[in-house]
Amino acid sequence: MKFSKFLIPTMVNNPSDCDNNSQRLMLRTGMIKKVSNGLYFYLPSFMRVMEKVTRVINEEMQNIGCNHVKFPILVSKDLLDMSGRWNAFGKEMFKLQDRNDKLYAISPTNEEYACLLAQNFVTSYKDLPFAIYQIQQKHRDEIRPRGGVMRAREFIMKDAYSFHDSDENLSDFYNKVKNAYMTIFKRLGLNVVAVNADSGAMGGEQSQEFMSICETGDADIAICEDCGFVANLETVPCLKPLQQPFTLQYLKPEKIHTPNIKTIDELLNFLKIDIKNFVKSMIFKADNSYVMALVRGDREVNDVKLAKYLKVKNIELASEEEIKKNFNTEIGFIGPLLQNIKIYADYEVENMQYFVVGANEKDFHLKNVSCRDFKAEFIDLRCAEQGDCCPVCGKPLKLVKGNELGHVFKLGKHYTEKLNITFVNKDGKNQTMTMGCYGIGVERTISAIIEQFADEKGIAWPVSSAPFVVNLITVDIKNQEQKQASEEIYNKLLNAGIDVLWDDREERVGFKFKDSELIGFPLNIIIGKNILNNQVEFQPRLAEKQIIDVKDILYNVREFLNKN
Numbered sequence: 001m002k003f004s005k006f007l008i009p010t011m012v013n014n015p016s017d018c019d020n021n022s023q024r025l026m027l028r029t030g031m032i033k034k035v036s037n038g039l040y041f042y043l044p045s046f047m048r049v050m051e052k053v054t055r056v057i058n059e060e061m062q063n064i065g066c067n068h069v070k071f072p073i074l075v076s077k078d079l080l081d082m083s084g085r086w087n088a089f090g091k092e093m094f095k096l097q098d099r100n101d102k103l104y105a106i107s108p109t110n111e112e113y114a115c116l117l118a119q120n121f122v123t124s125y126k127d128l129p130f131a132i133y134q135i136q137q138k139h140r141d142e143i144r145p146r147g148g149v150m151r152a153r154e155f156i157m158k159d160a161y162s163f164h165d166s167d168e169n170l171s172d173f174y175n176k177v178k179n180a181y182m183t184i185f186k187r188l189g190l191n192v193v194a195v196n197a198d199s200g201a202m203g204g205e206q207s208q209e210f211m212s213i214c215e216t217g218d219a220d221i222a223i224c225e226d227c228g229f230v231a232n233l234e235t236v237p238c239l240k241p242l243q244q245p246f247t248l249q250y251l252k253p254e255k256i257h258t259p260n261i262k263t264i265d266e267l268l269n270f271l272k273i274d275i276k277n278f279v280k281s282m283i284f285k286a287d288n289s290y291v292m293a294l295v296r297g298d299r300e301v302n303d304v305k306l307a308k309y310l311k312v313k314n315i316e317l318a319s320e321e322e323i324k325k326n327f328n329t330e331i332g333f334i335g336p337l338l339q340n341i342k343i344y345a346d347y348e349v350e351n352m353q354y355f356v357v358g359a360n361e362k363d364f365h366l367k368n369v370s371c372r373d374f375k376a377e378f379i380d381l382r383c384a385e386q387g388d389c390c391p392v393c394g395k396p397l398k399l400v401k402g403n404e405l406g407h408v409f410k411l412g413k414h415y416t417e418k419l420n421i422t423f424v425n426k427d428g429k430n431q432t433m434t435m436g437c438y439g440i441g442v443e444r445t446i447s448a449i450i451e452q453f454a455d456e457k458g459i460a461w462p463v464s465s466a467p468f469v470v471n472l473i474t475v476d477i478k479n480q481e482q483k484q485a486s487e488e489i490y491n492k493l494l495n496a497g498i499d500v501l502w503d504d505r506e507e508r509v510g511f512k513f514k515d516s517e518l519i520g521f522p523l524n525i526i527i528g529k530n531i532l533n534n535q536v537e538f539q540p541r542l543a544e545k546q547i548i549d550v551k552d553i554l555y556n557v558r559e560f561l562n563k564n
Contacts, residue, residue, distance in 0.1 A: 001468070001500075001501050001502070002501075002502050002504050003501055003502060003503040003504055003505050004504050004505050006044060006045075006501065007030070007043055007044050008029070008030040008043070008044065008045050008519070009030040009033075009043070010028060010029055010030050010515050010518060010519065011027065011028045011030070014028065015027045015028065018148070019146045019147045019148070019150075019216070020147050020148070020150065020214075020216040020447075020451065021216060021450070021451055021454050022147070022148060022150065022446075022447040022448075022450040022451045022454075023147055023148030023149075023150070023447075025450050025454055025458060025459055025518075026046070026148055026149070026447075026450065027148070028458070028518060029045065029458065029459060029518055029519045029520070030043055030045060030519075031043055031045050031046035031049070031467075032046055032148065032149065037145050037153075038142055038145025038151075038152045038153035038154070039152065039153055039154060040148070040149060040152065044467075045467040045519070046446070046467075048467040048468070049446055049449075049465050049466070049467050050156070050442060050443075050446065052464065052465050052466075053188065053442055053445055053446060053449075053465055054135055054156075054158070054442060056184055056187050056188060056464065057135065057158050057184055057440060057442070058135070060180045060181075060183050060184045060187075061133050061158070061160060061180065063180065064131070064173075064176045064177065064180050065129070065131055066131045066132060066133045066160050066162075067131065067132050067133070068132075068133060068134065068135075069117065069132045069133070069134050070134050070136060071107070071110045071113040071114075071117075071134055071136065072107075072113070073106060073107060073136065073137065074096075074104045074105070074106065074107070075104060075105055075107040075110070075112060075113065076102065076103070076104055077095075077102075077103035077104065077105065079112045079113075079116075080105060080112060082112070082418055082419055083111065083112050083115075083415055083418050083419060084418065085111075085112070086105070087313065087314070088313050088314075089108055090313075090314050091141060091143070092108065092140045092141050092142065092143075093105050093106070093108050093140070093141070094106040094139050094140070094141055106138075106139045107138070108138060108139075108140055109138075109157075109159055109437070109439070110134070110136075110159055110161070111161065111411070111415045111435075111437055112415070112419065114132060114161035114163075114435075114437070115415055115416060115419045115421045115435070116419075117132060118130050118161075118163045118421055118433060119419070119421050122163060122423050122433070123423060123424060124423060124424045125165050125423055125424065125425050125426055127423065128163060128164055128165045128169070128423065128433070129162055129163060129164050129165075129169060129173055130162065130163040131160065131161070131162040131163075131173065132160065132161055132162075133158060133159065133160030133161070133438075134158070134159060134160075135156060135157070135158045135442065136156070136157060136159070137154065137155070137156055138154070138155055138156070138157045139153060139154050140153060140155075141153065146218070147216075147218065147447070148447065149443035149444075149446070149447060150218070150403060150443070150444055150447045151218065152443070155441060155442070155443050155444075156441075156442040156443060157439055157440065157441055157442065158439065158440040158442065159437065159438070159439045160177065160437065160438040160439070161435065161436070161437050161438075162174075162177075162435065162436045162437075162438075163416070163421070163433045163434070163435050164433065164434050164435070164436075165423065165425065165431065165433070165434075166434065167410075167412065167434055169434075170410060170412070170434045170435070170436050171410070173436060174408060174410055174436050177408055177436070177438045178194060178208065178408060181194075181210055181406050181408070181438075181440065182194070182210075184440070185210065185212075185405070185445075187464055188445065188449060188462065188464050188465055189449065189452075189453065189462035189464060189465070190212055190405075190445070190448055190449060190452060191212065191213055191452060192210050192211060192212050192213075192405060192448075193210070193211055193213065193221070193223075193230055193402070194208045194209070194210055194211075194230070195208060195209050195210075195211055195221055195230045195231050195232050195402075196208060196230070196231040196232065196235050197209040197231070197232045197234070197235055197407065198232065198234050198235050198304050198308070206409070206410040207407060207408060207409040207410070208407070208408055209232055209404045209406070209407050210404070210405050210406035210407070210408075210440075211232075211402035211403065211404055211405065212402055212403050212405055212448035212451070212452065213400055213401070213402050214401055214402055214403050214448065214451045214452070215401055216401065216451065217400075217401035217402040217403040218401075218403060219232060219233070219401070219402050219403065219404055220232070220233035220383075220399055220400075220401065220402075221233065221399065221400050221401070221402045222236045222384055222388075222397045222398070222399055223397065223398045223399075223400060224390035224392065224393060224395055224396075224397055224398070225395075225398060226390065226393055226395040227390060227392050227393040227395065229390050229391065229392045229393070229397075233383060233384055233399065234302060234304040234305070234383075235304070236383075236384035236388075236391065236397070237380055237384075237391045238346075238347070238380050238382055238384050238388060239388075239389050239391065239394075240347045240380070241347060241348060241351055243350065243351060244351045246353060246370065246372075247353070248353050248354065250370075250372070251354065251368040252368065253337065253366045253367070253368050253369045253373055254366065254367050254368050255359050255361075255364055255365075255366055256271070256356075256359075256364065256365050256366070256367055257363060257364060258270060258271070258363055258364060258365045259363045260363075261332070261363070261365075262332065264278065264280075264297060267356075267365065268297075271356060271365075271367070273356060275296075275297040275298045276296060276297060276298060277297070277352075277354070277355050277356060278296075278297030278355060278356045278357075279294050279295070279296060279297060279336070279345075279349055279352065279355045279356070279357050279369070280294065280295050280296070280297055280299070280301075281293075281294055281334040281335050281336055281357055281358055282294075282301055282317065282334070283317070283318040283322075283323055283327065283334060283341070284301075284303065284306065284315055284316065284317055284318060285314075285315070285316055285317075285318045285322065286306070286307065286310050286312040286314070286315045287312045287313060287314055287315075289342075290318060290322075290326060290327075290341055291306075291310065291341065291342050291343070291344060292334070292336060292338065292341050292342070292343045292344070293306055293343075293344050293345075293346075293381055294336055294343065294344070294345035294346060294349050294376065294381075295345075295346045295348070295349065295381060295382050296346065296348045296349060296352065296382075299346065299348065299382040299383065299385075300382065300383045301381060301382065301383070302381060302382055302383045303315050303316075305379075305380060305381055306344065306381060309344070309379055309381075327340075327341065327360070328360075329358075329360040329361065329362075330362050332358070333358040333359060333360060333361060333362055333363070333364065333365070334358045334360060335357035335358035335359055335360050335365070335366055335369075336357055336369075336373075336374040336376065337357070337359075337360065337366065337369070337373060337374055338360050342377075343374060343375065343376040343377070344376065344377050344378075344379055344381060345371070345376040345377070345378050345379075345381065346378070346379070346380070346381035346382045347378055347379070347380060347381075348382065349371065349376075349378070350371055350378045352370070352371070353370065354367070354368050354369065354370055355367075355369055355370070356369065357369050384397060384399075385399070386398065386399045403444060403447070403448055403451070404441070404444065405440060405441060405444050405445050405448055406438070406439060406440040406441070406445075407438075407439050408436070408437075408438045408439075409436060409437050409438070410436055411434075411435045411436055411437055412434050412435065413432050413433075413434055413435070414435070415435060416432050416433045416434065416435050417432055420432075421433050421435075446465070449461070449462070449465055453520070454520075457517040457518065457520075458517050458518035458519060458520050459518070459519065459520030460520045460522075460541050460542055461520045461521065461522055461541075462522070462564070463522050463561060463564045466499075466520070466521060466522050467501075467519070467521075468499050468500060468501040468521055469498065469499040469500070469521070469522055469523060469561065470493060470498055470499065470500040470501070470521065470522075470523050470524075470525060470557060471500075471501050471503060471516050471519075471521035471523070471524045471525070472486060472489060472490055472493070472500055472501065472502045472503065472524075472525050472527070473503045473509070473512050473513070473516065473524055473525070473526045473527065474486040474502070474503060474504055474527050475509045475512075475526065475527060475528035475529070476509070476528070477504050477505065477506055478506070481531055481532065482527050482528065482531055483504075485527055485531045485536075485550065486502060486504070486527045487502075489525065489527065489536070489550065489553060490502045492553070492554060493553075493554070493557065496554055496557075496558075498554075498557055498561075501521070503515075503516070509528075517541075520541060521541060522540065522541050522560075522564065523538075523539070523540050523541065523557065523560055524537075524539040524540075524541070525537070525538060525539070525553065525557075526539060530547060531550070534549055534550045534551070535547050535548065535549055535550065536548060536550060536553065538553075538556055540560060
């Protein structure tokens with residue numbers, strides 16, 4: 001491809017309103033163009049990277065016996081009702097109605113269709129395992145799209161599904177997929193860790209996420225450097241502290257006037273108390289009921305733990321209007337001395353002697369409150385923090401940021417029982433299949449590559465995913481010797497199957513070099529004045545420049561590719 005004909009609109013200056021480095025560099029290097037919040041044009045260089053990433057995914061999925069298929073993008077409400085997922089995804093799932101008034105969703109994942117395919121083609125234990133995958137566009141009505149294509153409203157996902165005659169065979173295949181995922185990410189040059197995760201709306205008993213470690217990641221990961229424990233922060237259990245006896249004389253709660261207090265810091269300064277002597281009270285809507293959650297003032301409620309404990313599908317903070325209407329109080333002044341609501345408190349609260357809470361009345365709080373003044377159920381409710389004890393070995397945990405690139409689930413019979421997906425076993429009896437599902441976000445993977453391979457100049461693409469491996473730069477395209485030699489080298493590389501872009505633009509050479517560094521081609525071959533001596537500059541993106549003979553170009557390029 002010639003640069004002059006290739007749509008790659010680079011930018012000199014950094015764009016505004018970027019959440020992370022990959023979004024900034026994708027825009028600057030002309031890979032994407034924003035349409036609206038969470039929606040993007042994918043431009044040619046992005047499409048070339050996507051083709052390379054999906055090729056690696058295809059090869060590794062087929063290496064473990066997965067068959068490539070494609071499902072319809074629309075799935076009926078009837079089918080989603082059978083699996084219980086019409087409402088499970090909440091507002092993130094796009095829904096629509098056809099001309100016959102039939103309701104559909106734009107499928108966020110395809111467990112239901114995978115089950116139907118298995119039902120059609122698996123009759124006997126001899127047909128198992130049955131493993132299929134697709135690479136398909138997905139849509140989610142993200143409440144806060146961010147990070148460019150990292151969390152968008154439209155994206156490409158590789159989703160795979162496997163069916164088995166036993167949980168043991170499911171476990172074997174689950175491990176094969178995990179190994180395949182690690183191979184995929186290794187081939188793409190990524191530093192990725194597998195972490196224990198929450199299954200969420202997908203269901204099932206076990207799941208793991210594949211996280212790229214990144215300072216701008218949107219997920220928190222807990223790591224124990226002593227025993228190797230790794231988990232998404234949502235799933236890390238916090239050990240119950242040793243219960244301390246109540247040693248102080250009992251005091252009745254006392255109402256305090258706290259006017260014009262809008263933040264916890266303002267309250268602490270006003271009352272001259274430590275944050276560890278304050279209890280946060282938050283009201284959540286769990287499916288169709290309201291509950292209150294209590295944590296120490298310096299802690300955060302882990303709503304994933306709460307939802308799992310309550311066995312509810314949807315959980316979110318109650319709105320200001322809901323709190324006023326149902327409890328006649330206001331956000332900022334909520335407290336546990338409230339009637340007609342079930343209260344769940346973190347273990348740490350149980351050990352607190354006296355503390356401050358909201359008085360359920362505007363501009364008032366209560367002090368001298370203890371757990372004897374209200375009825376609560378004490379559970380593990382808070383988010384783990386840096387330095388908390390590892391749940392395996394007890395040593396301090398370290399928290400790092402990461403981005404989820406893939407997720408694998410042992411679904412078991414979560415869907416196959418609901419949809420009655422059976423086979424005839426060795427004894428001639430009908431038996432329900434057991435199932436796994438496995439996803440990779442393609443754009444997320446590309447973003448992670450950029451995050452991990454960026455430097456102060458731009459992107460430094462690994463060979464496996466670069467839009468072009470070789471950038472052939474003609475210093476002066478108006479110079480006939482340079483132009484002719486460039487064209488001969490360009491055709492020679494193309495005929496050898498080398499992925500090459502020829503920068504044939506009538507631009508200053510400094511401008512071409514800046515673009516090359518920004519875009520991040522693994523290798524530059526520069527045709528300038530040295531061509532009169534049949535020599536060119538051989539410049540890897542991350543290594544020293546060499547002067548080589550024209551006749552040795554193909555050999556040197558192949559040597560470079562073999563080493564990278």
